[in-house]
Amino acid sequence: MSYNEAKDKYASIGIDAEAAIAALAKVPVSLHCWQGDDVGGFDRKAALSGGIQTTGNHPGKARTPEELMADIDKVLALCPGTKKINIHACYAIFENGEWADRDQIEPRHFARWVKFCKERGLGADFNPTFFGHPKCDPLTLASPNEDTRRFWVEHGRRCIRIAQYLAEELGQPCVMNIWAGDGLKDIPGDRLGPRLRYRKSFDEIISEPFDKSKVYVTVEAKLFGIGVESYTVGSSEFCLKYAAENKDRGVISLMDSGHYHPTEVISDKISSLLVYDKNIALHVSRPVRWDSDHVVLFDDETREIAREIVRCDALDRVFIALDYFDASINRIAAWTTGFRNMQKALLYALLQPCAGLKAMQDSQDFTRLLVAQEELKTMPFGEVWAEYCRRQGAPLDGEWLDGVVAYERDVLLKRR
Ligand code: RNT
Ligand code: ZN
Secondary structure (H helix, E strand, O other): OOOOOOOOOHHHHOOHHHHHHHHHHOOOOEEHHHHOOOOOOOOOOOOOOOOOOOOOOOOOOOHHHHHHHHHHHHHHHHHEEEEEEEHHHHHHOOOOOOOOOOOOOOOHHHHHHHHHHHHHOOOEEEOOOOOOOOOOOOOOOOOOOOHHHHHHHHHHHHHHHHHHHHHHHOOOOOOEEEEEOEEOOOOOOOOOHHHHHHHHHHHHHHOOOOOOOOEEEEEOOOOOOEEEEEEEOOOOHHHHHHHHHHHHHHHEEEEEEEOOOOOOOHHHHHHHHHOOOOOEEEEEEEEEOOOOOOOOOOOOHHHHHHHHHHHOOOOOOEEEEEEOOOOOOOOOHHHHHHHHHHHHHHHHOOOHHHHHHHHHHOOHHHHHHHHHHHOOOOOOOHHHHHHHHHHHOOOOOOOOOHHHHHHHHHOOOOOO
């Protein structure tokens, strides 16, 4: 079947494939820089902490800014759509023998990222890094040790300045996400104290002045992490309440698809937050039994997340970022697969007869609703996806992996 035939097939059920392609091309999706080096960063050699872990030791991970940027370029060339680069503070780039600790970093340590983004016309998002550092005691923003807590608050405040710098330089808003893995391995003796300190620290961070039209501060909730199984300070309730209470100061909720109980899905939560909030943010990931950050698939939940965003007519209200890190396979293929799958899910969602499905529900025609949704699954989606890739100058499915394998042979395997 050709694209034109597929287009006609969609038109026969009231769907405009051209409009779907045009709409998707404008939706920014944030590509996380940390898939390229297993969340390593450039500012120190400390092991990952905060309950997150990469597993696998596939050869060829990026070791320097040059290598990471070269790898990102590969991914960008293989992915259709509008991209932003999501940078963590630990990816500061120090030059001429300089080094600055997390409570000393400055916008200029991200000048190379600005250059990288400018040359490619990309926006950027940003994240303070509250993990992988000796000052995780193990708590950071919730630490009872005032010296530790202040160190991390200062880090957060500096990150707001860096986020604003990125937004101003690149002429696009910057989402600055606060996630700290603060929590305890075993049963706490005090659950309230750390949460009160966490709130105080958040308040101190956002008291750093910023332009709310340029910097969107998000707070990411979590259930638990490896090594912090019994208690997480920044739980879902905590972060939702914090964002609600500080909405006017520019704080937005962020939901990561791996940060809830195993049968809980964020697709069902999106509409609840959109009832109350102008903007929300997402980390699209894939948890396998825990927050394992597997590569995002074109699976039911990723599709449902995208369908919800589209059905709520909220493509311009939801900040979509990817968050996964697989070190067991070729990292460029992992990155590319997840990004392309997010694009596929969004395109698939844009090819839904939303108004028709709503009408079936509202007229209690649940039989027709079920059948219609099932039959959508075998519509010729692949042809529309291929056309979208062609128009974006991106390779089609089946056309990109051999190039990645060649890059692995010629470049990645020489990184030893
Ligand atoms: C951890 C959170 C967080 C991190 C990144 C690296 O569970 O999902 O978003 O993955 O900041
Ligand atoms: Zn996340």
